Amino acid sequence: MLPHLALGFITGSVMSFAFVVAPGAESMPGQSRAVVELFTSQGCSQCPPADALLTSLAERGDVVALAYHVDYWDYIGWEDTFAHKGFSDRQRAYAKSWGSSRIYTPQMVVNGSEGVVGSRREEVQDALASAQLPLAVSLTRQGDMLKVEVPADEMLDDAQIWLVRYLDRADVAIAAGENAGKNMVYTKVVTDKQILGMWEARTGAEIKLPLAGLTNSEPGNNGLAVLVQNERNGLPGPILGAATYRF
Template sequence: MTLRPFLGAALAAFSFAALAAPASAEPVSRPRAVVELFTSQGCSSCPPADALLTSLAEQHDVVALAYHVDYWDYAGWKDTFGNGDYSDRQRDYAKGWGSSRIYTPQMVVNGAKGVVGSRRGEVHGALQGASLPLTVDIAQHGDMLKIDISPDLDFENAVVWLVTYLDRVDVSIDKGENAGKSMVYTQVVTGRQALGMWEGASGADLKLPMGEALAAGSSGIAVVVQQEHDGLPGPILGAATFER
């Protein structure tokens, strides 16, 4: 694995060797799908999709992540978690699929298929038979997190992403299409950064200081291994989550 210094000097703890210390937390079960919801507090069609994502997050075999976009902010309410980078991520998915159209709510399953996030049947249809071929494990070792990514010669190199999120946020919306509503949002992404490249032939072991990985008040992290094609997001190969 080729490591880039996105988390600063603290990532000097990276190692290809297995750690000798015993794990103090149970390994995260292997998921079959990563579901990314592109949503907005200013979108009247989004609450059903937000609720559906909450139910998906309760399944132990699904990694659910809510990316709040910023292109609805013009409608009178600035999304408290809206981020132009997340809007760009959605645009990159569309571009990779040969489209210029983006919309909310949209759910993307395993980086490969986008569906209307409020249509429960479409979402469950996209999840049917979904699988992630690569094993990613996270365990706690004292004040460190140990991430293991298995080797797999069947796949090209991929980017390892660290995604932080809040498992629950309550928001009272005063303006826009959802004015007057008190909303509960779950799995809200608060940050996303690349850790490095996964090289299939060798796999990788990685240690992260928990205080740095869970900075800015986040309650959980997801490690997502995703291929890229011409700089655009491709299929997700594996993922795991950890919550404190």
């Protein structure tokens, strides 16, 4: 069965966030070997198997799983309760960075480098088998602050540091559209994505964030991920490192 397809590109914007950066962070061991970003929609009949697969991947200790709900299928009968134009823009930017004009759901992007059909378990597993993140990102609570440490590595190019907040779990009764009548369980549902600052390969980075500013009123919004990702000509490149934190 073919995935849902959509075409076109829109340039998105990012929000700023208060941060403190200091060079020379100490290198610390990390376990994450892959970031899996699922582009999905509640209005896509072929997405539930991929949503379920992401849930199982999230249970692995070496995978950072994130679900971005896109908005370009909202017109076909059901408006996704988590959809955001910025998430659709991110998927389009990935496609453009690979020289493609094709986007679809469900799609899983592994480490910002490879896109596969998110419902094809074997393709996803093959992509994960060779995945590796070169940087170990450390997240440590220090009182009312969250300390982010990313070691230096002069073999890599400078990159951006992103904060991604998510709902750990969400239960949705879909009343219309292609999945009408289904009661869906979604995990790692991204609610917002903000840039924290730059990671410099020569010095590394240390960022301290007030925990009070990391939560919001969303019920169950109890998790965040920090991603270190290259950017090329304004488009997302490979993800170099990642870590998650639960409140």
